[in-house]
Amino acid sequence: MSTTTPQQLVEHALAGSSADDVIVIVRDTSSANLRWANNTLTTNGVMVGVDVTAISFVAAGDGVAVGTSAGSASTPEQVSALVAAADAAARSATAAEDAAELLGDRVSPDWDTAPERTDIRVYDAFAPALGEAFRAATAEDRILYGFVNHDVVTTYVGSSRGLRLRHVQPTGHYACTGKDASLSRSAWVGGATRDFLDVDATSMAEKVKQRLAWAERQIELPAGRYDTILPPSSVADLMIDAYWGAGARVAHEGESVYSKRGGGTRIGEQLARAGVHLYSDPAYPGLECAPFNVAGASDNTESVFDNGLELGRTDWVTDGRLAALLQTRHSATLTEQPVTPMVDNLVLEVDGASGSEQDLVAGMEKGLLLTCLWYIREVDPQTMLLTGLTRDGVYLVEGGEIVGAVNNFRWNESPIDLLNRFSHASETVPSFSREWGDDYFSRTATPALRIPDFNMSSVSQAQ
Numbered sequence: 001m002s003t004t005t006p007q008q009l010v011e012h013a014l015a016g017s018s019a020d021d022v023i024v025i026v027r028d029t030s031s032a033n034l035r036w037a038n039n040t041l042t043t044n045g046v047m048v049g050v051d052v053t054a055i056s057f058v059a060a061g062d063g064v065a066v067g068t069s070a071g072s073a074s075t076p077e078q079v080s081a082l083v084a085a086a087d088a089a090a091r092s093a094t095a096a097e098d099a100a101e102l103l104g105d106r107v108s109p110d111w112d113t114a115p116e117r118t119d120i121r122v123y124d125a126f127a128p129a130l131g132e133a134f135r136a137a138t139a140e141d142r143i144l145y146g147f148v149n150h151d152v153v154t155t156y157v158g159s160s161r162g163l164r165l166r167h168v169q170p171t172g173h174y175a176c177t178g179k180d181a182s183l184s185r186s187a188w189v190g191g192a193t194r195d196f197l198d199v200d201a202t203s204m205a206e207k208v209k210q211r212l213a214w215a216e217r218q219i220e221l222p223a224g225r226y227d228t229i230l231p232p233s234s235v236a237d238l239m240i241d242a243y244w245g246a247g248a249r250v251a252h253e254g255e256s257v258y259s260k261r262g263g264g265t266r267i268g269e270q271l272a273r274a275g276v277h278l279y280s281d282p283a284y285p286g287l288e289c290a291p292f293n294v295a296g297a298s299d300n301t302e303s304v305f306d307n308g309l310e311l312g313r314t315d316w317v318t319d320g321r322l323a324a325l326l327q328t329r330h331s332a333t334l335t336e337q338p339v340t341p342m343v344d345n346l347v348l349e350v351d352g353a354s355g356s357e358q359d360l361v362a363g364m365e366k367g368l369l370l371t372c373l374w375y376i377r378e379v380d381p382q383t384m385l386l387t388g389l390t391r392d393g394v395y396l397v398e399g400g401e402i403v404g405a406v407n408n409f410r411w412n413e414s415p416i417d418l419l420n421r422f423s424h425a426s427e428t429v430p431s432f433s434r435e436w437g438d439d440y441f442s443r444t445a446t447p448a449l450r451i452p453d454f455n456m457s458s459v460s461q462a463q
Helices: 006-016 076-091 126-139 201-214 232-244 248-252 329-335 357-362 415-421
Strands: 021-037 040-060 063-072 142-159 163-180 186-193 224-230 276-280 314-318 346-350 366-380 385-398 401-406 409-413 429-431 444-446 449-459
Touching: 006 021, 006 040, 006 076, 006 142, 021 076, 021 126, 040 076, 063 076, 126 142, 126 201, 142 201, 163 201, 186 201, 186 366, 186 385, 186 429, 201 385, 201 401, 224 232, 224 357, 232 276, 232 346, 232 366, 232 385, 232 415, 232 429, 232 444, 248 329, 357 401, 366 449, 409 415, 415 449
Parallel strands: 224 366, 346 444
Antiparallel strands: 021 040, 021 142, 040 063, 142 163, 163 186, 224 449, 276 314, 276 346, 366 385, 385 401, 385 409, 409 449, 429 444
16 A cells, blocks of 8 residues: 555645646545355455545636546555546536535644554454354254445545545444255345444344244235335335435426425425434434535535535434425525535434334234345335335234245335334334445434335245
8 A cells, every 4th residue: 555645645636736626535445344155254355445536626607617536546646647637627517507615724633643444353253253153053054144344434525725624434234144954045134333343243143043933934925015014124225215315406396206396395394294203413323424525526415516514413304394305505595495415324213112123013913024125216206106125034923923934025115105104113223224235325223114004016036
């Protein structure tokens, strides 16, 4: 690795740009992972890298044009090439629609601190317990597959206007799939963590064992609407889609479920049942994330002009009422609403909710318990209708007990509709979206929800 520090890369980029203004984002990333299959470790490793994004701004008539260049860069020469490309792109671009005054003159107190790193020692407690889980699974004719990953990303944002911001983001997740010896049953367990100190490999393997035992009895069910419990992980899947689709610009233009009939947005309207709260907070315990905006490109929900905007708690839905959408400074001028940028975590809470997913099962006379949703895609943005598959365990509940596993389904539902229709909710707990958590969005806290008529639209042949 280069001996050039991230701060030196930032300063080199700022000094070398010929644009009117420039913003530089340097991300120093380290990652440690373990993978296993057939009850044995298959690979492990540690990776490190530095990525740089240069954003150049030049006057263009009465506006400002923007050019961006990004890539792996750990030496001054590599950074110079990226800056030159960004400068050239800006000079060939037309004026940016989202132009706004750049922020400046703010310095993080730890700006001069070196990047933080992870290494394989993050698994010092997890790995020996995982070995014990392999031995137990082999003795009892179960097969375990899975992986764990831990990243630490130190982000440095510098600008020609005086921004010098630093943030350290640890992100970890684990996932384990178990199968019986005949490969006819499967079960999945997964979760998110900041440091793996709270992850117990023995407990993870025991949950897989329990779910495989539930599936010893196999039951075929037809498509239809079923009283269904969605675990926190599946609720996270759906709430992330609802969050990502909450761009104020497309809502203002009438293209989303958050669009008001006749024009404008639905901010202020009752969107969900009373008592539902959806919010983001960079300081939420266990889900801490960057307290300032970092944008490498402009799109429906982000603007490069907003780099460095301070972030705090933002309430998206308050007592069921839509309180805010994802707003850049540009979209805020269109909607005449406060600026509310995206925050890198999401929390769903329901007033009066208590107990756990298991308590919801105990209170169900007859219905289904999902494990996870998979291959989620949007069908209709106007209603946010989503479709997807079930995977790795759909269980039949009778008399408050799990009595077997049923076949997989394709489902069709809107997360907004579900926030109006659910009948029961558990307490909010840290959760992990199987669909989106690995690569995109892992910091969520959600309850389990019971939906009286969840739409299993067709039977899936997936095993």
